[in-house]
Amino acid sequence: GAVVSQHPSRVICKSGTSVKIECRSLDFQATTMFWYRQFPKQSLMLMATSNEGSKATYEQGVEKDKFLINHASLTLSTLTVTSAHPEDSSFYICSARTGDRGYNEQFFGPGTRLTVL
């Protein structure tokens, strides 16, 4: 149980284009989903928190107009990197949390490697 998938696993795009990454909770309803960014050999940096049906909450320094997050259902959240540039190249990981856990356990997706040329 508690499986989270991400699609695509890898994407290469040209500078200036937009890329959408999907995060799905396969066997549970995720009231909250998180998007992280991980640079090589570094830790996960929380980008934003999204709750189903409401606007995402972005961390300080994260451009909300560049990283569009939609959490339209209890099993799907999407991250769209708009007008991507090479500095946006990174490993993006989503996680999902159910509404019935008291200890804040997050279930992580396998990540999406974005390369912007």
Next chain:
Amino acid sequence: AQSVTQLGSHVSVSEGALVLLRCNYSSSVPPYLFWYVQYPNQGLQLLLKYTSAATLVKGINGFEAEFKKSETSFHLTKPSAHMSDAAEYFCAVSGAGGYQKVTFGTGTKLQVIP
């Protein structure tokens, strides 16, 4: 606010030797603590968690960690390293209770030498 410090970005052990990965936390409120493992190009998998119950926590794959409030530590151990344990390990902290933001440490890469 919470933070974690992982001492040693790289740790090497021989196969069969003790694994000890260090984590110290800082928290202004009672913490929940986590250890995650990440294999190359994959997401994170929860190894174990401390949520204010028993201070010695046993996790998957033979790992365990002990919460020591006096030392603000939550070190991860395994009696005997296996080649498959080679991965990146992240310590994380959140405030106690649900719906608190989780803060990750910088990670420790474990190398297991045959």
